[in-house]
Amino acid sequence: MDNFGAGLIAMLVSGFLNAAFPLPLKYAKKWKWENTWLVFSILTFWVLPWAVACFFNPDLREIYATTPWSFFLPAAGFGFVWGFAQVTFGLSFPLVGMAMSFAIVIGLCGVLGSFIPMAVFHPEQLFGVRGAALLVSTLILIVGLRLYTRAARQREADSNPTGHPESRSNYRLGLLLCVFTGVLGSALNLGFALSDTLTNRLTSTGSTPLAASFAVWAVVLAGGSIPNLAYSVYLLAKNGTFSCFGADAGRESMLALAMSVLWLAGTLGYGAGATFMGAYGTSIGYAIYVTILILGSTIMGVMTGEWKAAKPATYSRMKTALAVILVAVLILSATGLL
16 A cells, blocks of 8 residues: 555644644643543553454454464563553653653654664664664754753743742653653554564454554553553552542543544554555654654644743744754654665
């Protein structure tokens, strides 16, 4: 399947959808973070992906029932590791905002998600043109992230001129969570890269490549659900917030559902777009998707007031840093064309 136009549209739409997924969390009033995240995790990692996988693979239950358990290990194992990153990603939003969380996490995931598979599967390329491009993009990304964190720190100073120590502590914690998320977030790509045996098993039974990707995705997300569900339940017990589920449950659960639909549609949409674009899906397509993702999250962060207290000079620094990060991502993505 090779339809560049359809793939381009899928990338553009998917980037904005994924960038918007944390937005409903800002409007949760009655539920605490752990209430919303638990419902979001159940829907995102179990209900919706398995519904999609079974819809596109009608015989999935029978196929998986006769598949050796070892075929599932790479997808489930790396999904489990990635699940910790998804937890910290969600925790970073209230501390540093959508814009900064996405910029740091996506930038680090892009570099590590490219470097690790290259080092594992094609180590000889580390010393060639692709390796040089990866090094250059990494250095530019480091500069961009440094500029962005300085701008975010100045934003905190602009909005909190008295320098309240709790605000500074929250900022540092949020920054650490973003870095941790970016480092572990690359496990998602490894889960797919190392799941060839499971993908081949599905396609050999008649599944299309796109349908097989949805089925593998369901396994990865099932592994990722464990840290998310466990941490949410831990916080519910620790904070005694189980009772919050009874407060305005209809409205609050709809916000969690909206988060789930936006995240899953954006993520699966990227996979579909990459399939439509054929050979260009993981190079040009990835560049477009990540660019829209970072730009979209920044725009939404600005629209929701994350930078409203920033002075003009601080706001300009943020835009400069964002431009540098995007340059690094574009160079990184262009390595797929070399």
